[in-house]
Amino acid sequence: MSELSPLSNPWGLDGLSVVVMGAGGGGIGTSISRFLGHAGATVVAVDVDAEKLKVCTDRLEADGTRHIGLLADGRDKDAIAAVVENACELAPLRGSVQVAGGMWPPQWAPFASDDPAFDDVMALNFGATVTTVRAVGRRLVEQGNGGTICNIATTSALNGMPYGSAYAASKAAVLSLTRSLSIEWGSRNIRVNAVAPGSIATPKSASTRKPGDTDGNDTDVIPMRRRGTSDDIAKGVLFMMSDMSAYVTGQVLCVDGGTSVRPTYNDNEELPVFVHNEELRARLRDW
Numbered sequence: 001m002s003e004l005s006p007l008s009n010p011w012g013l014d015g016l017s018v019v020v021m022g023a024g025g026g027g028i029g030t031s032i033s034r035f036l037g038h039a040g041a042t043v044v045a046v047d048v049d050a051e052k053l054k055v056c057t058d059r060l061e062a063d064g065t066r067h068i069g070l071l072a073d074g075r076d077k078d079a080i081a082a083v084v085e086n087a088c089e090l091a092p093l094r095g096s097v098q099v100a101g102g103m104w105p106p107q108w109a110p111f112a113s114d115d116p117a118f119d120d121v122m123a124l125n126f127g128a129t130v131t132t133v134r135a136v137g138r139r140l141v142e143q144g145n146g147g148t149i150c151n152i153a154t155t156s157a158l159n160g161m162p163y164g165s166a167y168a169a170s171k172a173a174v175l176s177l178t179r180s181l182s183i184e185w186g187s188r189n190i191r192v193n194a195v196a197p198g199s200i201a202t203p204k205s206a207s208t209r210k211p212g213d214t215d216g217n218d219t220d221v222i223p224m225r226r227r228g229t230s231d232d233i234a235k236g237v238l239f240m241m242s243d244m245s246a247y248v249t250g251q252v253l254c255v256d257g258g259t260s261v262r263p264t265y266n267d268n269e270e271l272p273v274f275v276h277n278e279e280l281r282a283r284l285r286d287w
């Protein structure tokens, strides 16, 4: 039973602190914080926005999770150093999840326009990840007990994103960093992985929609025919942060309902657009 006995507490997070950078707002970071808390971690919820942070800490409070909420900007080295100190005062540090990121509609721009938002998007999505992972990783090395780090990317990092090239490039850089650090820190048992969400319904992602919008035909391009939830992402992150992934490092887990493996030339019947033969289409469709 030596291999199976850990299943009574498979997470290995009890009594350890986890920093969630970008925990606020009721979206992905908040779900991640709650799942980590349910699994036994002491959650250090960090956000740059006080109101959004409170959304998360209120839920952690209601869950009965041991936590603190800290206001800090993930791009600010000194602020993040203080966050790590606070986390270690609460409990030995297990690691961190880098959620802060994204791109707002005004930041979408043609690449040729030389829009200054390009640098802002890179600074938030890549810069804040670098700052946080460096501070946390350095402390984990000092502690000498290993640890786990999970970076939130996007499936756009695997392809390309017209008018959002900064976002796709910044998250692709996050994936590259994830792979490099998994090797640098592998012998210290500090695992570094990433979760790449597909299209997830969050309060933030509502910013690209119209009031009263429904998903309509949007889900035709998702093999599972639904958008993801923040909880879907949190489950993937909990796997990566816990002992359930004890021998996994340097990997990207796509939590996207199959979108990243779907050929772009498929139509809404999941057949290639160039298959015109009706008899063949009917045989493959009607089963």
Ligand SMILES: NC(=O)c1ccc[n+]([C@@H]2O[C@H](COP(=O)([O-])OP(=O)(O)OC[C@H]3O[C@@H](n4cnc5c(N)ncnc54)[C@H](O)[C@@H]3O)[C@@H](O)[C@H]2O)c1
Pocket (backbone or CB within 6 Å): 021, 022, 023, 024, 025, 026, 027, 028, 029, 046, 047, 048, 049, 052, 053, 072, 073, 074, 075, 098, 099, 100, 101, 102, 103, 124, 128, 152, 153, 154, 155, 196, 197, 198, 199, 200, 201, 202, 203, 204, 205
């Ligand atoms: N929602 C989606 O469909 C989707 C898809 C793919 C990837 N993602 C990624 O998931 C993450 C979370 O997405 P979400 O929709 O929940 O977004 P969100 O904006 O609701 O959450 C991000 C949180 O990070 C905080 N934050 C922003 N800048 C910060 C900074 N400098 N320092 C500290 N905190 C900061 C925000 O205040 C917010 O509370 C992002 O990295 C995003 O790129 C989201």
